Amino acid sequence: MGDFLVESPFRPSGDQPRAIATLASGVNDGLRYQTLEGITGSGKTATIAWLVEQVQRPTLILEPNKSLAAQLASELKEMLPSNRVEFFVSYYDYYQPEAYIPRTDTFIEKDSAINEEIDRLRHSATSSLLLHRDTIVVASVSCIYGLGSPSEYRDRMLRFEKGMLFDQRMLLRRLVEMQYGRNDLVLERGTFRVRGDTLELQPAYSNEAVRLSFFGDEVEEIRFFNPVTMEEKGKVDDFTLFAASHYATGVETLQRACRSIEDELQVQLATFESEGKLLEAQRLRMRTEHDLEMLAETGVCAGVENYSAHLDGRKPGERPFTLLDYFPDDFLVVIDESHVAVPQIRGQYAGDRSRKMTLVEHGFRLPSAMDNRPLNFDEFMELVPQMVFVSATPGPYEIEHSDQVAEQVIRPTGLLDPIITVVPTKNQIDDLRSRMDTVIARNERVIITTLTKRMSEDLTNYLVRAGYRVQYLHSDIDTIQRIEILRSLRLGEFDILIGINLLREGLDLPEVSMVAILDADKEGFLRSRSALIQTIGRAARNANGEAILYADKITDSMRDAISVTERRRLTQIAYNEERGITPTTVTKNVADILGRLRSESAPEPTNRVHGISSLETLASDDLAIEIGRVEDAMLAAARDLRFEEAAALRDYLHTLQLQGLNVDDLRQAFDA
Amino acid sequence: MNRIAIAGGIGSGKSTVLGHLADLGYPTIDADDISRELSQPGQVLHRALVDAFGAGVLLDGQIDRAFLAHLVFSSPDNLARLNAITHPPIIRAMRERMDRCTARAVFVALPLFRAHHRDALSLDEAWGILASPDVALERLITGRGMSLGDAQARIATQGSNGERAALCDVVVWNDHGPSELLSAIDTLLTERGL
Numbered sequence: 001m002g003d004f005l006v007e008s009p010f011r012p013s014g015d016q017p018r019a020i021a022t023l024a025s026g027v028n029d030g031l032r033y034q035t036l037e038g039i040t041g042s043g044k045t046a047t048i049a050w051l052v053e054q055v056q057r058p059t060l061i062l063e064p065n066k067s068l069a070a071q072l073a074s075e076l077k078e079m080l081p082s083n084r085v086e087f088f089v090s091y092y093d094y095y096q097p098e099a100y101i102p103r104t105d106t107f108i109e110k111d112s113a114i115n116e117e118i119d120r121l122r123h124s125a126t127s128s129l130l131l132h133r134d135t136i137v138v139a140s141v142s143c144i145y146g147l148g149s150p151s152e153y154r155d156r157m158l159r160f161e162k163g164m165l166f167d168q169r170m171l172l173r174r175l176v177e178m179q180y181g182r183n184d185l186v187l188e189r190g191t192f193r194v195r196g197d198t199l200e201l202q203p204a205y206s207n208e209a210v211r212l213s214f215f216g217d218e219v220e221e222i223r224f225f226n227p228v229t230m231e232e233k234g235k236v237d238d239f240t241l242f243a244a245s246h247y248a249t250g251v252e253t254l255q256r257a258c259r260s261i262e263d264e265l266q267v268q269l270a271t272f273e274s275e276g277k278l279l280e281a282q283r284l285r286m287r288t289e290h291d292l293e294m295l296a297e298t299g300v301c302a303g304v305e306n307y308s309a310h311l312d313g314r315k316p317g318e319r320p321f322t323l324l325d326y327f328p329d330d331f332l333v334v335i336d337e338s339h340v341a342v343p344q345i346r347g348q349y350a351g352d353r354s355r356k357m358t359l360v361e362h363g364f365r366l367p368s369a370m371d372n373r374p375l376n377f378d379e380f381m382e383l384v385p386q387m388v389f390v391s392a393t394p395g396p397y398e399i400e401h402s403d404q405v406a407e408q409v410i411r412p413t414g415l416l417d418p419i420i421t422v423v424p425t426k427n428q429i430d431d432l433r434s435r436m437d438t439v440i441a442r443n444e445r446v447i448i449t450t451l452t453k454r455m456s457e458d459l460t461n462y463l464v465r466a467g468y469r470v471q472y473l474h475s476d477i478d479t480i481q482r483i484e485i486l487r488s489l490r491l492g493e494f495d496i497l498i499g500i501n502l503l504r505e506g507l508d509l510p511e512v513s514m515v516a517i518l519d520a521d522k523e524g525f526l527r528s529r530s531a532l533i534q535t536i537g538r539a540a541r542n543a544n545g546e547a548i549l550y551a552d553k554i555t556d557s558m559r560d561a562i563s564v565t566e567r568r569r570l571t572q573i574a575y576n577e578e579r580g581i582t583p584t585t586v587t588k589n590v591a592d593i594l595g596r597l598r599s600e601s602a603p604e605p606t607n608r609v610h611g612i613s614s615l616e617t618l619a620s621d622d623l624a625i626e627i628g629r630v631e632d633a634m635l636a637a638a639r640d641l642r643f644e645e646a647a648a649l650r651d652y653l654h655t656l657q658l659q660g661l662n663v664d665d666l667r668q669a670f671d672a
Numbered sequence: 673m674n675r676i677a678i679a680g681g682i683g684s685g686k687s688t689v690l691g692h693l694a695d696l697g698y699p700t701i702d703a704d705d706i707s708r709e710l711s712q713p714g715q716v717l718h719r720a721l722v723d724a725f726g727a728g729v730l731l732d733g734q735i736d737r738a739f740l741a742h743l744v745f746s747s748p749d750n751l752a753r754l755n756a757i758t759h760p761p762i763i764r765a766m767r768e769r770m771d772r773c774t775a776r777a778v779f780v781a782l783p784l785f786r787a788h789h790r791d792a793l794s795l796d797e798a799w800g801i802l803a804s805p806d807v808a809l810e811r812l813i814t815g816r817g818m819s820l821g822d823a824q825a826r827i828a829t830q831g832s833n834g835e836r837a838a839l840c841d842v843v844v845w846n847d848h849g850p851s852e853l854l855s856a857i858d859t860l861l862t863e864r865g866l
Contacts, residue, residue, distance in 0.1 A: 419746040422725070422753075521726070546747075553726020559739060566742040574821030 002134045004053045006079050008046070014410030014575060016047050022406040023047075024054035027332060027386055031403040035338070035389040038408035039568065040537060041415070044390055045072060047408060048334055049079040051388070052136060057332040058129065060324065061138045064340040067628035072336065073138040084135040086125035088323055089118060090142035099355055100362050107364065120189060123205025127242040129326040130154055139323060141344050144375040146305055146320030148246040149312045152253065153326075156243035165217045168194075175201070177251065179244035179300060187227045190244040202227050204244035247304045247311055254299055257310040258292055264310075264366050265289075272363060280363030288366060309371035316368065319375055324383045331385065338389035338398050339530055348374040392537070393530035409568040411540075414581035417569040418515065418536055418545035420562050425519075428550045429459075432516055433466070435548060436496065440468075444513035445489055446496045447538055451519040451526060456498050459518075469494035473502070501526060502535060510585050513542035520558055521551035532561035543585045627653065674777035674866065675770055675794055679785030679839070680801035681830040683808030683815075683823075685846035685853050689801055690781045692854050696861075699773045702781045706765050707758060711735040716761045724757055745826070755784070763792050770794075777866050784830065785839055799860065800840030802833045807847045 012020055019036060026034045038044040052059050061076075063069035066089045077085040100107045128135045130150070137143070156178050172182070175192055180201060183191040187209055192201035202209040209227040213220045224233035265288045272281035294301035304311070308320055324333075335341045352373050359365040375383070389398040399405070409417075423431055436446050450456045453474065460472040471485055471494050489497050490511050497512075515538045520527060532549075539545035547565075549558060576583060634649035678693075680686030687702070694700045710717040713733055721729050721740075729736055744751040770778050770793065782789060785798060803811070805827055812823035837843045842860060846853040 420743075421747040421749040422743070423749070424724075554728025554743075555726070556728060559728045563739060563742050566745055569746055570819070570821035570824075572821075573824060574819065577824055578820070 002082055002132070004056055004080060004083050004134050004136075006049050006053045007081055008049075008079050010046070012046070012050055014042065014412060015408050015571075016043055016050070016410075019047055019406040019408045020050045020054060022404065023051050023388060026404055026406075027051070027055045027057065027388075031386065033387050033389070033398070033401045033403055035391070035394050035398050035402040035405040036408060037392070037394055037405055038390060039392050039411070039417070039540075041411045041413070041540070042408045043412065044336075044408065045075045046079065048336075048390070049076055052080075052332070055332065056134075057330055057386075058133055058327055059136045059332045059334060060143065060327060061136060061334045061336060062143065062341055062345075063138060063140055064337045064344055065628040065631050066140050067631070068337065069138045069140050076136060076138065080136065084128040084132050086128050086135060086137045087121045088125040088137050088139040088143055090122070090140070090145065100358050100364055102358065102362060120205050120207070122246070123203070123242065123244075125323070126150075126153060126246065126326050127157075127203075127205055127240070130157070130242070131240060133328065137323065141341070141348060141374075143323040144345060144348060144380050145322060146308050146372045146374075147322050147325075148308070149321045150326045152250070152312075153243060153246060155250065158241045159238065160212060160219055160222060160241070161238040162219055162222060164219050166214070166219065167217060168214070171199070177299065178241070179204075200227075201241070203241055205242065208233055210239055210241075245300055245304075247300060247308065253311065253313070254295065256313070257307065258295055260310045261288065261292060261295075261307055261366070261368075264368055265292075268366055277363070280361075283363035284366070287364065306365055306369040306372050309368045314371060316371060318371065319379045320372060322375060322383075324375075324380075329385065333384045333387045334390060335387065336390045338391040339393050339395040342389070342395055342397050345380055346377045349376040393533045395530070407571075409571050410575050411572065414572075414576050414583035415540060415543060415585070416545065416572045416576075416583055417565045418539040418547045419569075420536060420547045420549060420565055422520075422549045422551055422554065422558070422562075425550050425552050428518070429462070432548070432550070435514065435516075436468070439514045439544075440495045442513070442544065443492065444542060444544060445492075445509065445511045446514045446516065447502060447512050448496060448498045448516045448518065449502050449526075449535060450498065450500060451522055451524075453500065455518065456500055460498050463496060463498075468496055470496040470498060473497055473499040475500070502538065510541040512539055513544040513546065515539040515545075515547045516550065517547065518550050520549035521553050521555045523555050523557055527555070527557060529557040529560045532557055533564055536561060536565055541585065543583045673773065673775065674796050674864070676777060676779050677785060677789065677793070677795050677798040678779055678781045678801060679783075679798050679836060680781070681783060681803075681808065681833075681836065682826050683811040684801045684803045685811075685850070686781050686783070686801045688846075688850055688853060689844075689857055690779060692857060693779045697775075698866075699775050699778045700781070701766055701769050701778070703762055703766065703783060704781070706762050706769075708737075710761055710765060711737075717758055720757050720761065724753075741826075759784075763789065767793055785836065787839055797842065798840045799842045799844060799857075800836050801844050801846055801853070802837060803846045804833075 019038070023034055023036060036044065036047065038047065048061065061069075061072065063072055069087065069089055073085055073087045125135075125137045125139075126147075129137065130153070158174060158178065172192075172194070176182070179190065181191045182193065184193045184195075187193055187200055187202055189202050189206070190204040192199060194200075197214045199212045199214070200209055201212075207226075208224045211221075211223045211225055213223070221235060222237070222239050223235045225231060226233060265284070269281050269285060272278070272284065291301040291303070291307070295304070295307070301307075308314070309316070309318070312321060314320070324331075335345075353370065356365065356370045356373065360367050360370060381387075389402065391398065394402075394405070432448070439446050448459065450459060456472050456474065460470050463470045471489070473482065473485055477485065485497070486509065488494060490509055492511070515535060517527075517532070517535055520532070525531065536547040539547055549562075551558060554562075575581070630649055630653050634646050634653060637646035637649060678686055678689050680689075690700045690702055707717065709715065711721070711734075712718060718735055721735055729739060731739070740754065744754050766780055770780065780793065780795075785800070789795065790798070808827055809820075809823050812818045812826065813820060818826070844853065844856045844860070
């Protein structure tokens with residue numbers, strides 16, 4: 001069994017060594033919660049990899065969206081080439097789940113085109129966890145949703161060793177129980193075929209197939225091959241096969257489940273009928289009976305997870321099994337971008353519950369479907385033995401619960417956090433103009449954030465009339481346009497970008513040396529401590545970076561943001577002084593940003609080196625980030641029960657994915 | 673009466689000199705002390721700072737000097753604004769106290785000595801106490817327990833020794849410890865018959 005081993009041309013530098021040592025000793029001392037407070041560009045990914053190497057614990061890394069998860073997974077895979085870095089997201093991350101809107105009598109079905117690749121990767125994650133200790137799983141919040149029971153999954157695994165004896169008929173029946181289908185013509189994922197003395201099968205979680213050659217009942221040879229090219233991949237002495245579905249269950253379990261589903265159906269039908277809800281009763285009967293038939297015949301049905309309480313034999317209200325149950329007891333959980341992810345984890349349960357409630361009330365699902373649910377926050381926290389929160393701006397929850405906080409505020413480029421100047425609002429536009437003139441004369445760019453749409457529009461019009469080259473980035477601008485606008489800003493086709501919410505990633509442009517925040521003293525979501533820190537950070541890629549806060553008073557959020565930024569700046573200056581580093585702006589070719597979007601066959605970026613230069617390549621992932629943004633919007637819409645909007649966003653997401661980074665990139669990254 | 677300014681940046685040894693002069697019986701006034709006094713709740717600086725920045729500059733009702741330091745370390749504009757608010761009342765208060773003194777000489781310590789202070793305080797002389805940046809840094813770190821970055825930034829915001837020396841009538845270098853520094857001061861006093 002392998003150990004975690006980082007292979008990298010770099011060694012920890014800056015304040016990474018101390019952060020790694022602190023967190024590692026915290027993990028080894030059994031600290032329950034720790035926080036890594038690390039700025040963008042300080043090499044947090046590399047720190048996580050080195051931490052895992054230090055503590056040698058199976059690790060779950062939670063990302064707030066799939067795109068960030070994909071990016072992190074591919075970076076970690078590069079750093080830990082001999083270990084298992086798995087990727088676990090759900091189709092739920094792509095699409096909205098099934099829902100019913102009573103007002104318009106709209107039923108939106110779960111997108112049935114389950115992404116094959118996502119499914120394979122999920123199986124790969126669970127099987128790695130059961131077989132190898134050196135496993136890291138990078139997951140979205142989907143990891144707190146129900147999954148089949150790990151013990152059933154483990155019971156359904158099948159081990160082949162050279163020399164083992166199998167009765168062929170029994171073996172084939174076993175494969176069918178494990179949800180593998182026989183297909184003697186085409187071999188694809190989740191199928192097997194028999195040709196004389198050889199059995200060929202392709203695991204549900206693998207791109208490779210395996211050929212088992214028998215001599216009579218005895219396994220004579222186990223050999224991998226590519227099912228498409230038929231190219232041979234080498235021999236092994238043993239091989240473990242897992243079920244093709246996370247809900248694979250034995251015959252007995254299945255029969256018991258079907259009986260209890262039937263019982264529940266009768267109870268619910270009686271209830272509907274007594275309430276005079278005949279349409280609902282009819283609906284429920286049709287669907288459930290169809291599902292029962294499918295279950296009895298094939299062991300699986302569409303939306304089988306909704307019967308998970310019956311299949312797992314769980315009592316009503318009992319928590320579902322999740323990916324977390326597949327980890328050994330001493331695993332470590334890292335929550336990245338925790339200021340976003342923690343509230344997100346918290347929000348899942350309530351959102352899921354109200355959605356399911358509607359489905360149940362209208363006869364689309366049995367009440368037990370409500371037990372196919374995400375963990376609630378307390379259940380999640382209880383299941384995790386040790387946790388590390390990672391964020392540039394950890395939220396109050398993380399800070400309050402953490403036994404210790406490790407800081408990572410040094411950028412290998414030597415770039416400093418911006419200088420912050422507080423300016424009274426009287427004559428603020430004149431002040432802004434004179435400051436902008438200086439910046440523009442240096443051929444650098446300005447970002448201005450306002451609090452209202454009105455202010456953005458007025459300011460844009462005013463500055464245009466005054467002869468400035470300005471663009472207003474408002475929320476109606478679609479992703480492609482948005483990328484175009486950022487590109488022209490970088491190219492210098494205009495100098496000033498105005499917007500309201502400029503917190504989103506992808507706005508870290510090295511040409512931007514000044515961020516002006518209007519109404520900085522109006523406490524609220526957009527002027528909160530972390531929003532201010534993140535907005536101020538937009539100017540941290542330029543050596544002349546400065547943030548101007550227009551305000552008549554200093555709010556608590558401003559005070560914290562100024563103190564935090566200044567403290568970081570001082571640490572950075574001290575580090576530079578010690579090492580004789582002069583911070584310089586790293587200007588990357590603008591074309592690189594859109595390269596992935598434009599070229600038809602998106603080449604893997606060759607300049608991606610983990611840790612140190614990942615800071616510079618982040619900009620090239622604009623599209624990925626945009627996809628993440630649309631996804632966030634879609635999930636938010638689904639959470640807020642605005643399903644029609646979510647469905648529209650889902651379709652839009654499809655288009656986006658076709659344009660550039662999509663699952664194929666993932667596939668490439670993982671097969672590399 | 674002789675009115676003499678002791679001008680020196682942070683870590684220069686200005687306070688050591690002022691302490692020595694006080695021990696010799698001279699009245700001494702420290703701009704930092706005045707600033708602290710006037711920043712007390714109800715005092716003029718407290719009001720002016722809250723007017724300018726709001727309650728964000730307060731910590732438990734007191735002016736949060738550590739925060740103000742953060743505010744002005746890196747931003748020259750913030751520093752200029754803070755100085756514009758705080759310097760006039762401090763200079764006024766120092767002037768009033770000097771005017772009340774009757775001794776043969778009175779000494780005032782100024783961390784940021786400027787040419788216009790000569791008139792504002794009717795100074796007869798300005799003595800500059802200077803230390804090489806490395807020495808000042810060392811003093812701040814070992815003497816006051818500051819972090820390297822804090823110390824460096826503080827020194828950086830206070831102008832160069834060259835600028836300071838040009839403004840003063842007399843320059844005393846303090847790179848070799850207090851005994852040399854104080855004997856240099858004693859010599860200056862003797863030369864002036866103080």
